[in-house]
Each structure stands twice: as C-alpha cells, then as structure tokens.
C-alpha cells in the first residue's frame with residue numbers, strides 16, 4: 075500500500091508525478107473522516123483561490139480583506155471554538171502558511187491568542203459580545219504585548235501601565251509590531267497594574283480616544299499583515315473590559331505555548347510551499363537542453379527541502395500528541411518552533427537558489443517565501459530565545475541572563 079494511499083491531491087499532477095501534493099508521509103489518514111473532508115476543502119480553496127492572489131497583496135503591503143469571507147466559510151475563524159484535534163488544527167495552519175504566511179499569521183493569532191483569550195480568560199459578557207463576530211472574521215483583534223523597548227524580556231520589562239480609576243481603567247504606554255493593529259476592532263493590551271504590579275489584559279476598542287496605530291512600512295516579510303506601532307495615551311476603558319482570568323503572565327502561558335506551536339506548523343507549511351515552487355521550476359525550466367530536474371545537484375536540493383519539511387512535520391506531529399495528551403510544555407513548543415524555523419531558513423534558501431535569477435522576485439513566489447521565513451524565525455520568541463528554552467530543559471541551567 076502506498077504511503078500516500080487515501081490522500082486527495084488538489085488536482086491531477088500536470089506531469090504525472092506520483093506525489094502531487096509533495097507529502098511523502100501519510101499524516102492525513104490520522105485525521106477522522108470529518109476532519110479529513112474539511113482539511114481537503116480548506117486545502118483546495120487555499121491552493122486554488124488564495125495562493126496566487128496573495129502575491130499581489132504581499133507586493134502592495136495591503137491587507138487581503140476580500141479573502142476573509144472565503145476563509146470564514148471554511149471555519150478558519152473558529153478553529154479554537156470547535157472540537158477538533160490538535161493535529162487537524164496544526165495541519166490547517168500549515169496549509170494556510172503554504173498558501174500565504176501573512177494570512178496564516180492572521181488565522182493563528184486570531185485563534186490561539188484573540189479568540190483563545192476571550193474564550194478562556196474572558197467574561198460571559200465579553201464572549202457574548204465578541205465571539206459571534208470573531209468566528210466569521212467580521213471582527214478582528216490584535217494581540218498587543220511587545221513594546222518598543224522590551225521584546226524578548228517583555229515578561230519582566232513591561233512598561234505599559236493600567237491604573238484603576240473608579241469604574242474605569244486608564245491605560246498608558248506604547249506597543250510595537252502589533253499584528254492587525256491598524257485594522258483591528260480592538261486590541262488585547264497587556265499592561266502592568268500600577269497597584270498590585272501584576273500583568274493584566276484589557277480589551278481596548280481601537281476607536282477609543284487616545285489609541286493611535288501607525289502602520290510599520292517596508293517590512294521584508296509578512297507584508298500582508300498590517301503590523302503597527304501603537305500609542306496608548308491615557309486610554310480609558312470600562313472596568314468590564316478587563317479579562318477577569320488574565321490576572322498574571324502565567325494565566326496566558328498555556329496560550330503562548332500553543333501559539334508557539336502554531337509557528338512550528340507554519341514552518342512546515344512554508345517549507346512545503348518552497349518544495350512546490352522548487353519542484354515546479356525544476357521540471358519546467360530547461361538548461362543545457364534538459365529539465366533542471368535531470369541534474370543530480372538539483373534533485374539533491376529538492377530532496378533536502380523535502381527532508382527538512384518532513385523532519386519538521388514529524389516533530390510537530392509529536393508536539394500535537396503532547397497537546398492532545400495535555401502534557402505540552404514550553405520546551406516542546408520551543409523545540410518545534412526553533413528547529414522548524416531553522417530548517418525553514420535553509421529550505422527557502424535552497425528553493426530560491428534553485429530558481430536562479432527568478433528566485434529573487436516575488437513573481438515566482440520563491441522570493442516571497444524567502445523573506446517570510448525571516449519573520450517565522452523572529453516572532454513568537456526569537457530563534458535564540460526558543461533555543462535557550464530548549465538548552466535550559468536539556469542542561470538544567472538557564473542562560474537567559
């Protein structure tokens with residue numbers, strides 16, 4: 075029996091390739107029937123309708139509002155609210171990243187951090203107000219943790235403050251890099267309570283006086299995502315905008331673990347995109363009167379990209395099992411994120427080189443993938459910080475400071 079038996083390719087391979095989707099390990103069969111059908115629909119839509127359109131949005135640094143209804147119809151706005159396996163969720167994140175990394179960032183942050191926090195740490199009223207619109211992407215939230223002067227050390231260094239004043243909280247500070255900051259309906263803002271000095275999270279509607287978001291332009295990657303610098307100039311929110319269960323940093327730790335896992339799945343998806351691009355080019359482009367794929371060095375590059383991608387897949391599958399068993403620790407998430415993104419950098423560089431000159435332009439997608447890989451390497455805890463978490467788990471010694 076073929077290792078791929080049961081997989082449904084998006085379309086027939088144009089050149090009769092035996093593994094049209096490039097996946098050599100049969101993971102899809104581990105999903106239940108309902109998940110498999112849903113995964114296939116998502117994959118088909120992303121590959122046939124989203125992927126090619128995303129390049130133009132990426133070039134223009136524009137947010138792809140028009141693509142959101144299609145993603146909502148496929149349930150991508152409510153992954154956190156439906157009873158599916160972590161493996162399904164991971165594979166869906168990967169397929170989204172295979173189509174476009176910015177959109178997969180939106181989908182991942184939306185489910186793991188925005189919907190996740192409101193659903194798990196919010197009040198009944200907050201759930202009633204926001205979840206129905208969030209599940210359809212009719213509302214968009216931003217996760218506002220990082221600050222201009224505190225990135226890797228944000229847990230100890232947060233400067234944004236929240237001061238209780240009667241029935242309101244007054245929030246003051248600056249945030250940097252906040253995804254969807256300029257287009258969101260609200261930001262989930264992390265601040266330190268000036269009274270008990272604990273971390274707290276607040277829903278800050280973006281039309282409140284004192285909230286200003288400025289788009290960060292000229293990013294080399296994640297260009298569809300609208301990242302922003304945010305100023306919070308004594309923004310007043312009602313007391314009920316505080317997420318009641320977001321009482322300290324530990325309360326969000328589980329969600330941050332899971333969102334780090336999502337980046338590991340992005341790494342797998344992005345490498346599969348690199349494999350798609352490299353394979354298509356190698357079979358179509360001719361030099362020395364034969365397709366590039368006839369050259370052994372080219373086949374080696376393709377095999378190495380496939381090897382990196384499948385190594386990431388295997389790692390993430392086991393991470394998903396830890397999530398399913400309720401045994402996921404930060405070191406597991408950090409291992410998946412750091413290893414996956416390290417391999418991704420290598421994979422996209424090989425794909426880019428395989429396309430020669432055409433590899434440096436986003437028109438052939440390789441240039442876009444190459445740049446987006448840099449973002450995976452850095453956000454959700456940099457590669458170095460995640461390596462330090464793994465190193466601490468192995469040695470028992472913390473090397474952070």
Ligand SMILES: Cc1cc2nc3c(=O)[nH]c(=O)nc-3n(C[C@H](O)[C@H](O)[C@H](O)COP(=O)(O)OP(=O)(O)OC[C@H]3O[C@@H](n4cnc5c(N)ncnc54)[C@H](O)[C@@H]3O)c2cc1C
Pocket residue numbers: 183217218219220224225226227250251252253254296301449452453454455456457458459462473474475
């Ligand atoms: C495109 C993009 C989107 C993002 N989206 C969001 C978002 O939606 N919401 C949000 O809150 N944040 C977001 N971030 C912020 C992101 O999480 C931070 O950029 C990241 O945590 C690193 O912080 P920093 O950029 O301040 O780098 P720094 O912390 O200043 O690090 C600089 C360098 O020093 C290294 N370094 C730092 N400390 C150590 C150490 N102890 N040992 C060894 N090396 C160290 C780092 O690895 C890095 O190489 C986003 C970032 C980017 C680039």
